[in-house]
Amino acid sequence: MIEKTIKGIWALLIGLSVTVKFFFTRPVTMKYPEEKREPYLRYRGSHILRLDEKGKEKCVACCLCATVCPAQVITIEAGEGNEHEKYPVTFEIDMGKCIFCGYCVEACPKAAIIMSQSYELAEYRREDLSYDKERLIKTGK
């Protein structure tokens, strides 16, 4: 009986020692959202449409990204600008269905589309998950 009690207390002490040890180590969790994690450099978050030096979108609406996209979530309508250049009149990505594979970035011949490190993409309404051109440009600013 006594032997049993001692064994029990010993086991309890072992357990408590693990707990106590953690009192003195740094926590692995974060107080999200007060604190935010820095993603790694290669993290693939929501997309950015980049602008050139003149402040115009670099994208020439070649549709390669839309073609390669395995989730088929990129919608582009091309148009002719004032200097006969080709530009995307509409450029939309449905973030709700995007699988963040990054193929679009790889396909782009103009380095016009890149991925940001932003991962806070939740929305209250489904429609808001569809990012239009303005929003994709703003993400980069």
Add this chain to the structure above:
Amino acid sequence: MNDNVTITIDGKGISVPKETTILAAARALGIEIPTLCYHPKLLPIGSCRLCLVEIEGYEKPVASCTTPVVDAMKVTTQSEKLLALRKEAIQFMLVNHPLDCPICDKGGECRLQDLAFEFGLDQEVFKIAASPLLIDYLSPLVERNNNRCVRCGRCVSVCNEIQGEMAIEWVNHGYDTEILPRGGYPLNCEFCGQCIAHCPVGALLNRPFKYKARAWELEKIHSVCPYCGGGCAIELNVRKNKVLRITSSYEDTHNQGNLCGRGNFGFGFINNNNRLHSPLIKRRKDQVPVTWEDALGSASEQLKKILKSSGPESIAGLGSPRVSNEDNYLFQKFFRAVIGTNNIDSSVHFNYRNLERGLRATLGLSASSHGFDALEKAQVIFVLGADVRAESPPAALKIMKMARVHGSTLVVANPRKTKLDKFANVHLRYRPGTELLLVAGILKAVGEKNKDLLDNIPQFPVLKKSLEGIILQEISEVTGVPLEQIYQVATILAKRETGCIVFGYEVFTHQQAKEVVVSLGNLAFLSEKVSQKDRGLIPIIAKNNVQGMLDMGVMPDLLPGYQQFEKGAPFEKVWRQPIPKQPGKNAEAILQGILDGKIKALYLMGCDPLMEFPFPDKWEEASDKLEWLAVQDIFYTEVATKADYVFPAVTFAEKEGTFTSGERRVQKFFPGISPYRSALPDWEIIQRLSQLMGYPMAYAHPKAIMNEITSLVPQYNEITYERLGRNGITLSSTEGIPHFTPFSINKVAKPKPGSFTLITGTAFFHSGTLSTNSGLTVLGSKAWVEINSEDAGSLEIHEGDPVTISSAGKAISAAAKITSAVPRGVVFVPNNFRDVQVNQLVANQNYCPVEVTKG
């Protein structure tokens, strides 16, 4: 055969005819040689140097596309050296070629892209500072970017050889070679778009399509061009439920991938936002949008009331040569079986209806004697009263090719200059309205010249009698054609060579249209007898489904398949309804009937009498008088403004069905996009209306209607819906034996000197009024007056001045176009435009005497 030579290519032997090129022989063996400038439709160009091959005993490699085979030749198509040369040739093309693939519309279907990929060329080897060339943003419809041009020369060849237009040319030499429009920018040509379709790279762009889609995003749906009676096989290029471009492929179409400007650029009416999208009902003064149930419910109730109170003869309908065979068949069935009247006709009453009457009377035919392929064998071609290029371009392409490449003798007779004149050996410029006299004169001249031969033909006296009163000298004076020319044509037609007689709009709108067709039938038969060679008689039909509509019986006097009412038993059996045995009212009688108050209800399917018919003012009065007027159309037409019911229909691009072209080729077309808003196919609207009228119709698909047609219309017996492949089936039209037929000629007075005659016809870039709702309006959306430069001079009219043309108290006005295309004393106004209703003046012909004044 001695004309064959035997050669060895890559160790394989083949025997081919003498003129064969090495390339063709290799392809026959299944050996692939890369090419770029070569196109099987064009003469070899030999500019790209990709098809180089080595021949044993020859010092240098040669271009296989231009080199004919020689007996015992030993050819090698693949070697290290050839590969290097081919790579080099592509590298040279890439020297100045911009890296435009991401923005170039050709990307994805570009030969240069494919070649660079195939040969693994991903680096520019030759580096030269590029000097950018001018990009043509000025020309309508066609955009030329010579920076991307690889100087293959296909565009020049297609424009010269196929179109006979010669609008673009090579300039400069060597490194500075460029291709530019003859006479500089902007391009001024017939805008067929053929150069765009044949450019292997993105140097020529389809402007309305520019930046609209990438090649791989387009779905291609087989269809048939809805414009002329040529019935070119096309593909609708669809992306996201929108038709963005029209293409046609060389490999699988009867038109060899050739299209005209209307076919290429005229499809804009499909995606037009002004289309009717909802049924309308007139309530008090206004037309309000309602559901189909309400529209058809109310329409059928009112129609039943009229049927009950005034009988079936108080109801009439007008159909359209623009809608499908199935639609037209159901339309006439609705009138004959559901209503019980033969009061059904169409705009064709005023022109093409006489075709069948005249052909049956002489040659025992119900349509064109041959298909257009007969033109490709014709050594003698006589074109009367047709602007073939405008009315049916595929026939014009064939005629031009025969005259230019194969040396056929071409005679063109027309009151004004047409494109074919350029290639004609003889042109007769006769006075408007004298076609019958001219043909009678030619018949007489043939008769005179071949007396001995003809006296042996027992039937000849019949014809001789008709020609008794004819004095050639008089004919020459009235028609304005010199006597020698009449004899010259008679000699040409008697040549011992196969030939065709081609005729068009001027003949169909003649006061005695049937008699002219009869006289032409006689001429074909006579010259066949004299020359002892085949003579085709080929009508040129300017609207896509005229032949089909007539075959379907949309006319007051005959049942489908041109069957008499007495022979209507099979129809009664299938329709389970007795059909009226009395011929109904034709278009003119329908108008009179409405004005007299005898006709109270009118159903219009794709027909706008205010635009298309003579006496538009009377039709306007009539449409106000009707108790029940239903208009079924794709646009809100003039007459739709007066309708009690407006039913929105779909275009050919939104439904399935068949068209029958001018050469009687029955072809299937398929839907590329879904119906525009609540619009429905014509057949379905008719079907729903007839159900509400108490007559059951339950066709699930146009196929079911075609099955009924093939069982009832003898000419269509030989086809089934399933058997109609990509190019359809051309039906034969022989129904009787050719014979000489008498005809009578009305007197035509000689015009007074100094007086004017107005003629009308189709403007080349348009076809009916359909195209005026499409992108073709960039080439002109207003009518004009063509006037001879000398006449213009004496009236002090300058280019662009307003000109008033008046006759019998009515007048029209349009801007002057000074030209030598019309002779003195003649003015031409196109009939395609809403702004000038030339029908008001010419009534049911295509010409009339007028006064011309400035201002």
